[in-house]
Amino acid sequence: MTVLTGAAVLALGLHGGVVWAQQGPTTAAAASAPEAVMVPGFWDPKRRPERPDVTRLPVQIRFVTTEDYPPFSFRGEDGRPTGFNVDIARAICTELAIRCTLEILPFEQLVEALESGKADAAIAGIAISAASRERTDFSDRYFRSPARFVARRGDPAQKVTPDALASKSVGVVADTAHEAYLRDFFNEIAIRRFPDAEAARAALQKGDIDLLFGDGVQLALWLNGTASAGCCVFVGGPFTESLYFGEGMGIAVKRGNDPLRQSLNYALAQLWEEGVYTDLYLRWFPISVY
Template sequence: MRRRTALAAGLALPGATLAQTPQRLRIGFAVGYAPFSEVGSDGQLKGFEVDLAQALCTRMVQQCVPVILDFDGLAPALLSRKIDAIMASMSITPERQQLMAFSTPYYFSPVRLVMRTDARLEASPAGLKGKRIGVERGTIHERFLAAQFKDSQVLRYPTQDQAFLDLKAGRLDATLVDAVIAQFGFLNRAEGRGFAFVGPDFGRQEQFYGKGIGVGMRKGDVATLGRRVDEALAALRGNGTLKALNDRYFSFDLVTPPR
């Protein structure tokens, strides 16, 4: 409880509130996803999505408070009104759109398998038949594996960091993850030595991965909160703030819509 209170203090922004939105906009994050959202050594929440949330709240003149949850707890918390929005690298997919609404996309990310460089396994359903693939529970990656890698052993984890630990320890043959999270959260670190991306970008399969990453919200809030978030995102894209945030964290472009 103390850590969540400290994190909330790190993002709360003063400002006037509007009648059509809550006095405090509670934004759900899932930590452990460097460089998108993680807890720093000072106990504060930081990362690309955290900075973007701050910029959105400033633009909307809205007081915002972060709520830290496991990824698979975000949608239930939104629908039960424990939070008001989600910023946790959540893909905009038809399945999720049945439950909630989304803003326009704010970034686009490839999806890759990570394996040992000496694994000599083909990154395909046939090549990974009977093999152990780790995935974060509640993500679209989990549903993709269930549909496309039916003959593999899919092991589900509360966080992606736990999957990386088991991959390093040899308890997994591969893990499926957003490529940026894998690059910054594992491959660029000492523990990622001897591992690499293998196979194609599965994120191009729109029937599973949708049309990018957006802010999740309740359908009933589309005309109010949704309109304000989209207007703020358009402004941040137009004035260069979104690209500047991209360049602060990445050496490649994640925010320009694919053509």
């Protein structure tokens, strides 16, 4: 179990513009980030969550997450938990000035840990949905992965509309929400179905398809990695229809735990307003997902 005390968070450089050692932008670096990197904001400045009553907060927040969901939560080279979710949890602890712990669990055990009282909050890319709300309550959304089109670099610039793509072949992973979206809104394109994302990306690189449509985060990681060999770029979008691609990610808490949920909402809104969220986003998503 990892302890996330406020002092430890400050030492790690999550606040105050402290330099991250070989790990990406600081507050100063974020100011000079490429204009193409758009940081999404999920907080309405007109709706400010109330500052939590410290007397209603627990002595500590016991976070749980997973270790198999990069770049959100995974084990670093030193074996310690790292990732966007882990950094957000640490920043929340600093904002609330509260001691926190972080434990790694299999994804299927996260909700059970909340229900049994073994954990207070799960930050593990849990999608907010009608089904998930039946077992847990959620903080406000802190991330949403859009769908995106990708084309080979150097292909003629094109509008991404149903009419403009009518003569194009578009690859997509079979039996996914992305395929369903293409069939409903881009029904004149030639849809090429692939068994997995790797096969679809390989087809785009070889020129077997004109475009690829899929999850923005996973595509951004591929574009920013060595496997893509700089072949391709995002075009058009983003596409965020909740009916197909979900409402986004929230921090799950036990049903009825309103004091903690409201405290998390306050901390998340403060992290956005103070620029901390932007710094962390740019660290983990150097190629814009949006």
